Amino acid sequence: MTFATLGLIEPLLRSLEKLGYQTPTPVQAQAVPAVLAGRDLMAAAQTGTGKTAGFALPLLQLLAMEGPKVTANSVRALILVPTRELAEQVHEAVRQYAENLPLRTYAVYGGVSINPQMMKLRSGVDLLVATPGRLLDLFRQNALKFNQLQTLVLDEADRMLDLGFSEELANIYKALPKKRQTLLFSATFSDDIRLLAGQMLNDPLSIEVSPRNVAANTVKQWIVTVDKKRKPELFVHLMRKGKWKQVLVFAKTRNGVDALVEKLQGLGINADGIHGDKPQATRQRALDRFKASEVQILVATDVAARGLDIEDLPLVVNFDLPIVAEDYIHRIGRTGRAGSTGEAISLVCADEVNLLSAIEMLTRQTLKRQNEPDFEPEHRVPDTDASGQVIKKPKKPKKPKASGGGGGKRNLGKWVDSGEVAPAEPSIKPVRKVPVFNTGPRKRKP
Ligand code: AMP
Numbered sequence: 097m098t099f100a101t102l103g104l105i106e107p108l109l110r111s112l113e114k115l116g117y118q119t120p121t122p123v124q125a126q127a128v129p130a131v132l133a134g135r136d137l138m139a140a141a142q143t144g145t146g147k148t149a150g151f152a153l154p155l156l157q158l159l160a161m162e163g164p165k166v167t168a169n170s171v172r173a174l175i176l177v178p179t180r181e182l183a184e185q186v187h188e189a190v191r192q193y194a195e196n197l198p199l200r201t202y203a204v205y206g207g208v209s210i211n212p213q214m215m216k217l218r219s220g221v222d223l224l225v226a227t228p229g230r231l232l233d234l235f236r237q238n239a240l241k242f243n244q245l246q247t248l249v250l251d252e253a254d255r256m257l258d259l260g261f262s263e264e265l266a267n268i269y270k271a272l273p274k275k276r277q278t279l280l281f282s283a284t285f286s287d288d289i290r291l292l293a294g295q296m297l298n299d300p301l302s303i304e305v306s307p308r309n310v311a312a313n314t315v316k317q318w319i320v321t322v323d324k325k326r327k328p329e330l331f332v333h334l335m336r337k338g339k340w341k342q343v344l345v346f347a348k349t350r351n352g353v354d355a356l357v358e359k360l361q362g363l364g365i366n367a368d369g370i371h372g373d374k375p376q377a378t379r380q381r382a383l384d385r386f387k388a389s390e391v392q393i394l395v396a397t398d399v400a401a402r403g404l405d406i407e408d409l410p411l412v413v414n415f416d417l418p419i420v421a422e423d424y425i426h427r428i429g430r431t432g433r434a435g436s437t438g439e440a441i442s443l444v445c446a447d448e449v450n451l452l453s454a455i456e457m458l459t460r461q462t463l464k465r466q467n468e469p470d471f472e473p474e475h476r477v478p479d480t481d482a483s484g485q486v487i488k489k490p491k492k493p494k495k496p497k498a499s500g501g502g503g504g505k506r507n508l509g510k511w512v513d514s515g516e517v518a519p520a521e522p523s524i525k526p527v528r529k530v531p532v533f534n535t536g537p538r539k540r541k542p
Contacts, residue, residue, distance in 0.1 A: 099112050102120055102132075104157060105161070123139060126303045131154035132154045136300040138297055152186070152193055155279075156190070160198070163246055169241050170220045173223045174248050176265070177225060177256075181380070183225045186225050187201060204225075206227060207376035213234060218239075220244075229264055242271055250278070250279070257292070278298070283429065315432035317442075320471070323475055327415060329471075340393075340411060341392065343411045344411070345393060345395045345412075386406070398423050409431045410431060411431060414442035446473060449477055456481060457482060460482050
């Protein structure tokens with residue numbers, strides 16, 4: 097199968113040739129003809145499978161071949177994404193695909209001045225990539241009209257809900273013409289997403305190119321158990337031992353990112369960090385430098401790293417496990433993209449055992465454990481498996497004291513784990529369980 101047989105027009109084929117895309121990926125093979133035929137789509141695809149081209153190519157073709165010329169402040173196709181970085185990335189891909197077409201494309205997101213965006217929108221845009229918050233700001237300030245809108249794409253829809261964008265999505269939805277094509281893309285599909293799909297899509301074609309919630313099998317995954325306080329030391333040890341050249345590291349919190357970057361820089365290691373507290377320009381610069389191999393270690397929170405496409409990234413390290421198990425799939429999806437192989441290593445301490453168990457249950461696999469000599473944890477990480485169980489081993493009965501005093505408490509025969517430590521999270525819940533269009537206040541902005 098070729099892109100030509102999917103029905104794509106010559107200007108797009110030329111762009112693909114320039115980019116070196118030879119064969120459509122499975123998601124592209126299914127999505128392109130369906131979108132060209134005007135169908136609504138509900139697509140579950142693994143990260144890194146080429147889903148951006150899957151929706152962008154047919155969308156650009158429809159914009160080029162059909163419909164009226166765009167008028168002032170109007171937009172004909174809208175791609176909603178959860179984060180600023182993803183907005184830039186998707187727009188960059190769109191720009192490359194559309195190189196030979198007379199279409200205007202643009203990206204808007206928060207964290208930067210709104211005025212240049214308003215100016216740019218004045219003459220109308222054929223395809224706009226946007227984060228929900230800034231899109232609504234622009235709409236409310238009359239910088240945007242949706243009367244010409246023919247297609248809406250929700251990219252990483254699950255993440256938009258995780259980030260608390262459901263209220264914004266509901267407001268955007270109200271402002272859009274009812275007659276339109278809607279494409280919903282999501283790496284993972286929760287019940288909330290299915291509900292959202294039910295409300296927004298019209299007789300959608302379902303595309304599922306890989307089993308639900310399974311991480312890319314091109315990524316070799318393993319964990320190293322370690323005590324929490326020794327994680328930085330273990331990271332540096334593994335880095336030197338494995339001669340790591342380019343590593344994307346995920347930490348749970350902004351403070352965690354800063355602390356690790358500071359520690360690495362203090363050791364003379366070329367590291368930088370990105371998280372939601374940093375200005376957009378700083379985040380983008382750190383990312384660009386990492387992509388250009390000018391920075392060796394990029395430490396990030398989930399929100400900042402969502403959806404990033406870094407060519408040939410060999411290794412992802414989970415310095416902390418993610419709170420939401422589905423984020424594990426997104427994180428490791430940063431490596432092993434577009435058919436190349438990758439590696440994902442997680443440093444796991446005892447109080448992350450429930451997070452580990454949730455990940456194994458979601459990905460239906462027991463992650464291989466590798467012990468690192470000299471780093472064996474004092475607080476043992478209980479065994480886990482893909483059934484979601486934390487396997488507790490009986491504590492060895494204490495030897496009766498020679499004196500036969502028998503004063504102390506005994507644990508004879510009781511199933512407790514010797515190394516068990518209270519988990520950091522009270523319990524591991526799947527994403528959120530709230531009605532899609534009636535959720536509480538937004539949790540955080542990307
Ligand atoms: P995505 O899943 O959309 O983020 O795409 C992942 C990576 O695969 C990006 O770097 C794309 O440029 C690349 N890609 C997408 N489709 C193809 C294709 N058909 N052939 C080669 N590379 C592709």
